[in-house]
Amino acid sequence: METYETLRTIEQDALAELAEVQDEKDLDAWRVKYLGRKGLATQAIKRLRDLPPEERPAYGQAVNALKERLQHAFEERQEALKQRAMEAELRAEAFDPTLPGRRPPVGRYHPSNLILREITDIFKQMGFQVFDAPEVETDEYNFELLNIPAGHPARDMWDTFYTTNEGQLLRTHTSPGQIWAMRQFAPEPIRVILPGKCYRYEQVTPRSEMMFHQVEGLAIGHHITFADLKGTVVNFVRQMFGPERKLRFRCSHFPFTEPSVEVDMDCILCGGKGCRVCKYTGWLEIMGAGMVHPVVLRNGGYDPEEYTGFAFGMGPERIAMLKHGIEDIRYFFSNDIRFLSQF
Numbered sequence: 130m131e132t133y134e135t136l137r138t139i140e141q142d143a144l145a146e147l148a149e150v151q152d153e154k155d156l157d158a159w160r161v162k163y164l165g166r167k168g169l170a171t172q173a174i175k176r177l178r179d180l181p182p183e184e185r186p187a188y189g190q191a192v193n194a195l196k197e198r199l200q201h202a203f204e205e206r207q208e209a210l211k212q213r214a215m216e217a218e219l220r221a222e223a224f225d226p227t228l229p230g231r232r233p234p235v236g237r238y239h240p241s242n243l244i245l246r247e248i249t250d251i252f253k254q255m256g257f258q259v260f261d262a263p264e265v266e267t268d269e270y271n272f273e274l275l276n277i278p279a280g281h282p283a284r285d286m287w288d289t290f291y292t293t294n295e296g297q298l299l300r301t302h303t304s305p306g307q308i309w310a311m312r313q314f315a316p317e318p319i320r321v322i323l324p325g326k327c328y329r330y331e332q333v334t335p336r337s338e339m340m341f342h343q344v345e346g347l348a349i350g351h352h353i354t355f356a357d358l359k360g361t362v363v364n365f366v367r368q369m370f371g372p373e374r375k376l377r378f379r380c381s382h383f384p385f386t387e388p389s390v391e392v393d394m395d396c397i398l399c400g401g402k403g404c405r406v407c408k409y410t411g412w413l414e415i416m417g418a419g420m421v422h423p424v425v426l427r428n429g430g431y432d433p434e435e436y437t438g439f440a441f442g443m444g445p446e447r448i449a450m451l452k453h454g455i456e457d458i459r460y461f462f463s464n465d466i467r468f469l470s471q472f
Contacts, residue, residue, distance in 0.1 A: 143199055263309075348440075
């Protein structure tokens with residue numbers, strides 16, 4: 130019959146065109162042409178009304194069977210195109226599953242933390258223990274108990290951040306920790322280092338920051354002399370910078386030590402000959418130190434007639450700058466991964 134011949138023609142043409150389809154765009158156009166709402170296979174069912182009633186069931190089944198065969202052929206072609214596209218992509222990428230994978234990026238210690246660890250490790254080998262003290266201090270601990278009473282001109286050395294609470298401030302140095310440590314351990318002899326953050330209202334420059342670290346050292350006992358201080362400092366510097374380093378001790382003044390000194394090291398860049406970094410002096414300042422003032426000993430709970438002690442203080446960032454040739458302290462707090470990833 131003509132109607133069935135039409136169905137066979139539709140199927141033959143559809144399968145022939147499907148075999149020529151090479152991409153998803155053409156495949157979708159084929160689907161619309163033959164299986165869409167107005168497609169040839171779909172529209173063939175409309176011829177039912179032209180047939181006698183007794184022939185309509187058989188013709189309807191034939192149309193449905195045609196649509197199922199075309200749908201199956203469509204899905205097979207669609208899967209074949211996807212597989213071919215995947216194979217082409219793999220060939221283009223030249224993927225080798227046997228290659229080792231990329232390791233995920235890992236974090237690093239901050240250079241300030243690294244140098245603090247190195248400093249504390251050296252002093253631990255000399256019998257010092259680490260002691261933590263508050264960063265928010267009172268005027269009494271930060272100044273008065275350290276022999277810096279109200280109105281003392283030495284207070285001008287520290288530009289202080291005060292809090293909204295009366296008498297409280299952000300510590301300007303780690304020296305208040307000396308009082309905390311002495312009052313905890315007195316009258317027993319002690320050897321402690323006190324690392325931590327300090328705060329000063331200063332102009333930010335390549336050599337100064339408003340927030341920085343310090344490491345305070347304190348040793349108290351019977352018959353401790355300046356020679357003990359000198360030996361401790363020399364041992365530390367030579368472990369940190371190398372056994373060939375030379376030191377000099379210059380007279381200075383700190384209210385909480387007497388006598389007081391500044392400790393200089395021969396310039397590690399020019400070997401003491403003079404350069405821009407050492408301002409052509411051949412020396413680099415690395416710390417302040419001295420024998421603990423009797424007033425501070427007494428305020429900490431020790432009898433200065435029976436006990437003596439020494440103290441020193443250094444900036445870890447400055448130590449790191451000297452050791453690694455860093456020219457600007459602001460690099461430590463700029464969060465620049467190019468700088469931080471070098472350590």
